[in-house]
Amino acid sequence: MPVDDYGVWKGLPVHYEVEDRFEDPKSPHLSLYYHDNREMEPQFDRKYRQKHKNKPPNKDRPKEIPGLFRAAINIKSIDRDSRIAYWVNYNLSEHSMVQNLAKVDYGFHDLEELEGHGLDYIRSHLFDAKKGRLLRHDIDGPNNDMIDVLVPEVQESIKKQAEIYIFGSRFNTRNGIHNVHMNQGNIEKFRQDDGTFQDGGLLIHYKETGQWTGIFLAFASQAVHTDDGSGHAISSLTWGQFLPTELTENSVVIKEAVVQKRKSVTLTNLTNHKVSLASWKLHTSAGQAQELPGNAVLNPLSTGCFGVPNLRLSSNGDLITLLNEDGLKVDGVSYNSQQGNMESRPIVFAH
Structure with missing residues (x-):
């Protein structure tokens, strides 16, 4: 260790x-x-x-x-x-x-x-x-x-x-x-x-x-x-x-997540240019991964919702990590059991 x-x-x-x-x-x-x-x-x-x-x-x-x-x-x-x-x-x-x-x-x-x-x-x-x-x-x-x-x-x-x-x-x-x-x-x-x-x-x-x-x-x-x-x-x-650089020019953030039934994650592009999400992935704390669609794109300052049927998002609380095509962390969020038990309602993450 x-x-x-x-x-x-x-x-x-x-x-x-x-x-x-x-x-x-x-x-x-x-x-x-x-x-x-x-x-x-x-x-x-x-x-x-x-x-x-x-x-x-x-x-x-x-x-x-x-x-x-x-x-x-x-x-x-x-x-x-x-x-x-x-x-x-x-x-x-x-x-x-x-x-x-x-x-x-x-x-x-x-x-x-x-x-x-x-x-x-x-x-x-x-x-x-x-x-x-x-x-x-x-x-x-x-x-x-x-x-x-x-x-x-x-x-x-x-x-x-x-x-x-x-x-x-x-x-x-x-x-x-x-x-x-x-x-x-x-x-x-x-x-x-x-x-x-x-x-x-x-x-x-x-x-x-x-x-x-x-x-x-x-x-x-x-x-x-x-x-x-x-x-x-x-x-x-x-x-x-x-830290000293202007970071939002390259940022896509996790805005919302639905962790029960029709599970989904909503992403927001904070930049003023189009961002391709091809080969980007979402991870849970257990290491499960969901690759975003190959044609996934977010226009400038836009939001998109993506289904994540392969992610076992725990109702007891979990972590969701967004990785780019190089496997580098772009954003990450955490939610607790109270939020995880909001049936069919999205969890909204502040950024």
Whole structure:
């Protein structure tokens, strides 16, 4: 398994610390401290923490806090392009994954316990890739770097006593978790760490309101398209190249789906030119595929409905992925069991 000891840690956030450009200009992290015992208040000694806090960095002073676990979240890449690609989804409650995730106990759960349902930035449709931001670590000005956007989300989770689900790789010491970022499509130096459905991320569940927020991070140098088996890059396009460009000029999106009886998927061409869908395919999470008709074409800014009798779209929630003629992901959506049981009514996806 490329990502050692991969899984999800369910816990309760207590405290955070973030390294700015003066404390660690090379490989800074946001450290999120948490515990996983709902019945016990953590013993958090602030005096001890102030005495041992790394300011400036000192190898003899630990980052760990007794009685708490630590999530080490990268906020800068050591690659030539040091920017981080950042996505946040405030409506993750509509994703089919969270219904099962909410049932797990506090503590760490490996991929086997999750029945292979780890995160995958490309295949799980966790966010709209086009709405990401490329952010530097720590620069002057408001709302323009990783510290500016990540800290408020973490602060809110602590303030509201939310549940957190941290996907990544457990430390060898078992006292925390790292690799809380995309773990595929890496540059050659880190290619051995590639794997599908083993991406990291931070999910926050606000139990009082039922809201689920997902925070997803990738390095600007990682590939947008990867192999389904190995997770290695199959295209030279990186997030650093993908996000700054005008993306809608090449976009076809999944607008609606009917998952019961006469199953169909409705696609919309967002571009101002005709798009041929010959050899394009629709996939489900189970790997079933439906190739679109060889004469399928969408005119500029038009919509078309396509029957998908060969797709077993689950009424319990599923993923639908649209792939182009080269097998590259064009769009993807997710729906939950409530939506899947709307008999003969289309599920409408926002874009």
